[in-house]
Amino acid sequence: MLTNLEHIGIAVKDLAASDALFTKLFNSPPYKREEVVGEGVMTSFFRINQSKIELLEATREDSPIARFLEKKGEGIHHIAFEVDDIEAEMKRLQAEGFTLLNEKPKPGADNKLVCFLHPKGTGGVLVELCQEIVPKSQDDKERRL
Numbered sequence: 001m002l003t004n005l006e007h008i009g010i011a012v013k014d015l016a017a018s019d020a021l022f023t024k025l026f027n028s029p030p031y032k033r034e035e036v037v038g039e040g041v042m043t044s045f046f047r048i049n050q051s052k053i054e055l056l057e058a059t060r061e062d063s064p065i066a067r068f069l070e071k072k073g074e075g076i077h078h079i080a081f082e083v084d085d086i087e088a089e090m091k092r093l094q095a096e097g098f099t100l101l102n103e104k105p106k107p108g109a110d111n112k113l114v115c116f117l118h119p120k121g122t123g124g125v126l127v128e129l130c131q132e133i134v135p136k137s138q139d140d141k142e143r144r145l
């Protein structure tokens with residue numbers, strides 16, 4: 001089940017310059033920076049109450065962000081939804097005819113497992129599903145309660 005709009009991803013050319021711009025806009029600095037090597041990105045996260053904005057800068061030429069910037073320039077790159085069970089949701093969406101861009105959940109930023117849906121099948125919007133990674137010990141503890 002999709003439970004929440006988790007974040008909006010914005011592709012930027014220069015993370016330092018965009019951090020400064022969005023800090024002014026939100027009147028609040030980013031709460032973290034994190035590199036996701038598998039995606040070829042450096043991210044920066046802002047929180048506005050319940051809402052989260054993810055800025056993404058490419059760290060290599062074959063990164064999806066580098067390709068997007070080349071073709072479309074800076075701007076909204078994807079929207080991400082929180083899900084309670086990512087594997088079940090991937091199965092459901094595939095059965096509904098959506099194209100998954102990864103067969104298995106993969107590591108994202110901010111302690112999440114993620115999966116992307118091809119924008120060609122989602123009205124031209126790149127959609128990310130994400131599920132929080134629960135530390136094994138905490139998961140076990142919750143099961144015992």
Ligand SMILES: CC[C@@H](C(=O)O)C(=O)SCCNC(=O)CCNC(=O)[C@H](O)C(C)(C)COP(=O)(O)OP(=O)(O)OC[C@H]1O[C@@H](n2cnc3c(N)ncnc32)[C@H](O)[C@@H]1OP(=O)(O)O
Nearest residue numbers: 009036039043064067077101108109114116119124125126
């Ligand atoms: C930080 C980790 C994680 C998190 O935790 O939040 C992230 O957010 S990582 C974000 C970066 N990673 C990804 O985007 C992975 C998924 N993306 C992809 O697999 C590819 O980018 C893609 C969507 C399959 C496109 O790749 P490719 O086919 O190689 O590029 P093209 O440029 O040829 O695009 C084909 C087609 O799709 C349109 N397109 C591409 N990107 C987007 C987009 N972000 N939103 C909407 N549409 C997009 C592109 O315009 C092309 O259309 P046509 O020109 O009409 O053919």
Ligand SMILES: [Co+2]
Nearest residue numbers: 009054080128
């Ligand atoms: Co994202």
